[in-house]
Amino acid sequence: MNVITRITRLAAVGALALVGTAAIATPAAARPIAAAAAPVSAAELRTLLNTLLAEHVYLAAGATGAALGGRDAEFKAAAGALDANSVEISKAIGLVYGSDAETAFLALWRKHIGFVVDYTTGVATKNRMKQDKAVSDLVGYTQDFGAFLAAANPYLPKDVVAGLVKTHVLTLKEVIDAQGAKDASKAWMSARTAAMHMQMIANPLTDAILKQFPQKFSN
């Protein structure tokens, strides 16, 4: 199987895996933190968001690395775990803003993962146009994400959130580029940078939620 066929197949499998959560069972023993213990204190909320968002980066890096390396089974597993993480992040949002917000957030969040899959496919196939389109979609997505959180919380200005998410996109792009160049050292160091950056999203998000609902979370 040539590389284009393989990545196309992987992308198709990935899209299915990312969209079809119902088909992906999370073992009870490996139940993630949001399902296991809903946050009730400010510290727990902060820990939950930081953990989930950093996990998002490592799982995304695992999925893209496996896809670019042509490791089908690993890619499917990583994509499934990545989607489970997406669901958990959405549940955390739903805990604060309700089930409608949870549903909308999950759809938005999965959308950006779809664009990352597009970008990875572009890297794998050395298709510059596909890469550029995916980057453009991702940058556009940052505006949507910013608008969503700004609508949910008056202490989260759209442009500020969009800027932080743009940095997330760019740091993850560096990981994928390094994976595409077969530079494992750079890829994993970039993954660390990208994961650490997520606290720049998790902490302001936590602070804004606590400011918006000071009575809901204990200190």
Place this chain on the structure above:
Amino acid sequence: MDARSLIVVGIIAGLTAHAPPRARQLPGRSGEARVTVQLFKFRPDTLVVSPGATVAWVDQDEIEHTVTAGTPERRPRGSMAFTGTLASRGSTFQRTFTREGTYPYFCERHQFMRGVIRVTRTGASK
């Protein structure tokens, strides 16, 4: 149920107590029915009006949405087709529904956002 669980249940109950009803019935002839677009959702997602009612969509998100007839999978043609653009917060789009029927719609930019206008002589409230 331990204290921790009670707190969580309390938070969820408190935050969802203000959730809008899934379907809202509003009069047609006498005025305008309104759908708010907030947090990437049409609220209410199902609106029941009388023939002749004008429905106004109001964007409360800081992003562009559309009000596009049909569903992404099945788009109507001809006079049944319409698209309104809600450029950003405060933008509105209006459409008058003269004939009975069920009119699904969605946002072209965020296709998970779906809504329905049901036009019926008997369904609207008095």
